[in-house]
Amino acid sequence: MYFKSLTLSGFKSFGKSTVFEFPSRITSVVGPNGSGKSNVVEAIRWVLGEQSIKSLRGKKGEDLIFNGSDKAARLGKAEVKLIFDNSKKQFPYEFDEVIISRRVIRDGTNEYLLNGSQVRLKDIFQLLSTVGFGSTQHHIISQGEVDRILWASPRDRQEMIEEALGLKEYHLKKRDAERKLGETENNLRQIDAQVRELRPHLKYLATQAEKMKATEEYRRDLQEKARLWAAREHGALAEINKDASSERDPLEDELREKSVRIKELAGEIARAEKSFSGLEIKDAVKEKLTELDERRRALERELGRIEGLLAAGAGSKDSEVSVKMIAGELRDTLSFVKEIADKDSFETLKSGINDIKVRLEKLLKLSVGERDAAADLALEKKKQEMSSELREIERTVTELRTQREETGAVREDTLRELREREHEIRTEERELESIRTKLRTLDFAGEKYKIRHTELANFMRDLKIEENALPQAEPFVGDTDRAQLLRQIERLRIKLEEAGGIDISIVKEYEDTKSRDEFLTNELRDINEAASQLKTLMRELDQKLHEKFSEGLKSINEEFLALFRSVFGGGKAKLAYVAPAVSETGEIVEGGIEIELDIPRKRLRSLDMLSGGERALTSVALLFAMSAVNPPPFLVLDETDAALDEANSQRYGDLLEQLAKKTQLIIVTHNRHTMQRAGILYGVTMSGDGISRVISLKLEEAKEFAKEG
Ligand code: ATP
Numbered sequence: 001m002y003f004k005s006l007t008l009s010g011f012k013s014f015g016k017s018t019v020f021e022f023p024s025r026i027t028s029v030v031g032p033n034g035s036g037k038s039n040v041v042e043a044i045r046w047v048l049g050e051q052s053i054k055s056l057r058g059k060k061g062e063d064l065i066f067n068g069s070d071k072a073a074r075l076g077k078a079e080v081k082l083i084f085d086n087s088k089k090q091f092p093y094e095f096d097e098v099i100i101s102r103r104v105i106r107d108g109t110n111e112y113l114l115n116g117s118q119v120r121l122k123d124i125f126q127l128l129s130t131v132g133f134g135s136t137q138h139h140i141i142s143q144g145e146v147d148r149i150l151w152a153s154p155r156d157r158q159e160m161i162e163e164a165l166g167l168k169e170y171h172l173k174k175r176d177a178e179r180k181l182g183e184t185e186n187n188l189r190q191i192d193a194q195v196r197e198l199r200p201h202l203k204y205l206a207t208q209a210e211k212m213k214a215t216e217e218y219r220r221d222l223q224e225k226a227r228l229w230a231a232r233e234h235g236a237l238a239e240i241n242k243d244a245s246s247e248r249d250p251l252e253d254e255l256r257e258k259s260v261r262i263k264e265l266a267g268e269i270a271r272a273e274k275s276f277s278g279l280e281i282k283d284a285v286k287e288k289l290t291e292l293d294e295r296r297r298a299l300e301r302e303l304g305r306i307e308g309l310l311a312a313g314a315g316s317k318d319s320e321v322s323v324k325m326i327a328g329e330l331r332d333t334l335s336f337v338k339e340i341a342d343k344d345s346f347e348t349l350k351s352g353i354n355d356i357k358v359r360l361e362k363l364l365k366l367s368v369g370e371r372d373a374a375a376d377l378a379l380e381k382k383k384q385e386m387s388s389e390l391r392e393i394e395r396t397v398t399e400l401r402t403q404r405e406e407t408g409a410v411r412e413d414t415l416r417e418l419r420e421r422e423h424e425i426r427t428e429e430r431e432l433e434s435i436r437t438k439l440r441t442l443d444f445a446g447e448k449y450k451i452r453h454t455e456l457a458n459f460m461r462d463l464k465i466e467e468n469a470l471p472q473a474e475p476f477v478g479d480t481d482r483a484q485l486l487r488q489i490e491r492l493r494i495k496l497e498e499a500g501g502i503d504i505s506i507v508k509e510y511e512d513t514k515s516r517d518e519f520l521t522n523e524l525r526d527i528n529e530a531a532s533q534l535k536t537l538m539r540e541l542d543q544k545l546h547e548k549f550s551e552g553l554k555s556i557n558e559e560f561l562a563l564f565r566s567v568f569g570g571g572k573a574k575l576a577y578v579a580p581a582v583s584e585t586g587e588i589v590e591g592g593i594e595i596e597l598d599i600p601r602k603r604l605r606s607l608d609m610l611s612g613g614e615r616a617l618t619s620v621a622l623l624f625a626m627s628a629v630n631p632p633p634f635l636v637l638d639e640t641d642a643a644l645d646e647a648n649s650q651r652y653g654d655l656l657e658q659l660a661k662k663t664q665l666i667i668v669t670h671n672r673h674t675m676q677r678a679g680i681l682y683g684v685t686m687s688g689d690g691i692s693r694v695i696s697l698k699l700e701e702a703k704e705f706a707k708e709g
Pocket of ligand 1: 014033
């Protein structure tokens with residue numbers, strides 16, 4: 001058997017632990033009113049997960065626990081245990097027994113156990129759905145609820161049928177998928193919102209990071225160019241330095257030599273000038289000569305006169321000579337007068353005139369022949385003195401002339417030499433000046449070199465370039481390359497300054513944000529993937545549901561029609577699926593299962609028109625049809641036969657027997673026709689202590705037992 005046993009411990013009136021075993025296809029529970037039979041049915045519903053305490057005739061969970069009586073103490077806990085034989089693995093479960101238990105404790109604790117392990121209600125439902133049980137519990141018909149399926153809304157009816165067809169499982173899966181999809185979509189929205197929130201910031205950070213990358217490139221470029229520039233400049237300066245000293249040294253030597261030479265020349269010139277001015281002083285010789293010349297001429301004239309006088313004395317007898325002499329004297333006197341006449345000096349004129357007077361007196365004497373011997377003697381003496389003076393003058397003049405000639409030659413030589421030296425010194429000075437100019441140019445270059453050197457040092461300091469980090473490079477030649485490269489470097493420096501410093505925290509933030517974005521994007525992709533998988537699953541489940549539902553509905557309809565006909569001796573019965581729709585007034589009309597009936601000889605317009613018995617029979621026929629198509633592990637029927645008359649009770653009994661071939665039946669009944677079909681009969685009694693007790697009965701006993709109430 002499939003449904004093996006049911007144990008009630010402290011559940012409602014079952015104050016003592018009671019076990020029902022179900023070794024037969026049909027088990028009847030009989031007993032007087034109020035003995036606790038319905039409590040058994042409720043126990044089954046409860047253990048299978050019933051959530052409505054109200055439907056179990058209670059207000060709260062506590063009401064399900066044996067409440068005690070005058071003679072028995074109330075209990076703290078109610079437990080119901082249901083055991084299925086699973087040796088045929090009707091449940092997709094490895095164990096040979098499936099034991100479902102439910103407990104409630106007075107404090108309200110409610111728990112489910114599956115083979116002793118605590119599980120969730122959901123797990124119980126999931127397990128039960130695999131065998132066609134579900135929350136509608138269409139397989140448990142409580143007292144007075146036989147026609148529940150007829151009263152139910154098309155929608156609820158559809159749910160019952162779906163459950164009966166074992167489609168609940170798909171519904172649960174679908175709902176699960178739906179829930180997951182909901183969560184997933186929620187997740188998706190949240191992550192999407194996060195991504196949306198992150199993106200602008202990320203974009204901002206990306207541009208910052210991009211800028212920084214560019215800055216870093218500028219920096220690298222700058223370093224490279226700066227190093228190159230420094231290296232080339234360094235080389236250029238080294239070369240300039242080398243050239244400068246090789247140029248300067250000989251120039252300085254030359255300068256020194258020239259200076260010395262110029263000094264020498266200056267000395268020489270000074271000396272020459274000095275000796276030249278010395279020669280100038282000796283020009284007094286010229287004056288002396290003139291003076292001597294004049295004296296000589298005066299002496300010669302005097303001498304001539306004296307000689308004339310003397311000659312006149314000796315030759316006084318010769319008148320002709322005397323005339324000659326007188327003429328000569330006159331000529332002399334005349335030329336003297338001419339000479340004197342040219343003189344400006346009064347003194348000279350005075351002495352001249354005096355001379356002329358003497359001459360003229362002498363001439364007079366001569367002409368008269370007067371002679372003085374003593375005078376002749378004096379004249380002779382004077383003549384000799386004058387001759388010697390003349391000789392002396394001649395000698396001095398000769399001497400002076402020689403001296404003068406010599407001095408002139410020396411003077412010329414000196415002058416020439418002076419000129420030469422002066423020329424030389426000018427040449428030297430010119431050359432010296434040109435050397436100085438060259439040296440000044442070199443000095444200027446040196447200054448320039450120094451400036452460049454300082455500039456280079458500053459440049460390297462500013463750009464933090466170590467000298468040993470300089471690359472090998474061609475030295476700058478000229479200024480074009482140097483200036484051009486420097487301009488490029490300046491431009492890079494400006495760019496870098498404009499870009500500002502690198503904020504490492506921004507780079508870090510960018511990387512973090514980026515990986516967060518990547519993570520979220522991946523999440524989004526995964527979640528989208530999951531969502532689309534869920535949607536696919538839901539579509540597949542829908543498809544399956546649709547197929548199984550229409551197939552199942554068809555089979556149920558076949559069974560239903562056959563059962564209905566056998567019960568009503570003909571007619572028609574059909575379940576029709578009505579799809580949800582929108583009415584003319586715009587309301588949504590729920591779809592579901594409608595029941596279409598045609599009872600022989602009657603014209604039915606609605607289910608309401610059925611009699612109680614007809615409703616019971618129709619319901620039972622439908623229930624049985626449903627159970628026949630997909631047999632549940634068991635069916636519980638609590639007095640579903642109450643409204644049936646003798647004939648229909650008989651038919652009902654027949655139906656039960658047919659159905660029992662497919663599923664186990666647990667039937668609470670007062671009806672003896674029903675009892676007759678049972679393989680096992682349990683009698684429930686309640687004595688004075690308010691505790692329900694169970695005994696196994698024989699059919700005859702059972703008939704009596706049922707009447708006792
Ligand atoms: P009928 O044949 O009239 O339908 P029944 O055999 O189905 O009767 P039940 O309705 O199952 O009887 O039993 C009801 C009995 O259970 C009542 O006597 C009620 O006092 C008792 N009962 C219900 N709840 C509790 C509880 N928590 N503790 C003790 N007894 C309880």
